[in-house]
Amino acid sequence: NAGVTQTPKFRILKIGQSMTLQCAQDMNHNYMYWYRQDPGMGLKLIYYSVGAGITDKGEVPNGYNVSRSTTEDFPLRLELAAPSQTSVYFCASSYTAPGQGVYEQYFGPGTRLTVT
């Protein structure tokens, strides 16, 4: 199993450009998440999904969009990039079933994004 994969690893964007961060998992997890990590800080939740076709906002969703058309993929779209979106972005996945508790989240390697 590859686990959680993210592309690209690094990207530099100009202000106002758009891009999509790709995330895929091969563990048949139903839950997927996007976080951002700013320097010296912990991770903050951007968006999450509990299954294909279902997404919801996290703590810091402004400036981002997501979609989940399949169980495996959960892309994050940045529209009109701004310097405040300079960060490291992590995708994660987990399996949760009713009455079975919460299991660990598996993280991808991250994407370092710089907006200048």
Place this chain on the structure above:
Amino acid sequence: AQTVTQSQPEMSVQEAETVTLSCTYDTSESNYYLFWYKQPPSRQMILVIRQEAYKQQNATENRFSVNFQKAAKSFSLKISDSQLGDTAMYFCAFIVGGADGLTFGKGTHLIIQP
């Protein structure tokens, strides 16, 4: 609002010593799960240990153990016989129920000196 506080921005110990990292959290929920994640310089987030809030017994994983004090909302991590490879950022986090994502603290930078 749910919060996690890690009061030690950085700690440094000698190899083979025991070190304890502090974490306190705040939630009004009763069903939640607590985690410690390690982030080495490679940036990869690695699960260290997991604790269910409804379990009184403290979780252990080899050299890693927790002291979970539910009434005090405290969840400290003890690393025994510390090794150079333990040098990393350590993040305390929790999740309520299962739908929302993890809430993280700001992290503690642990340095193991040879």
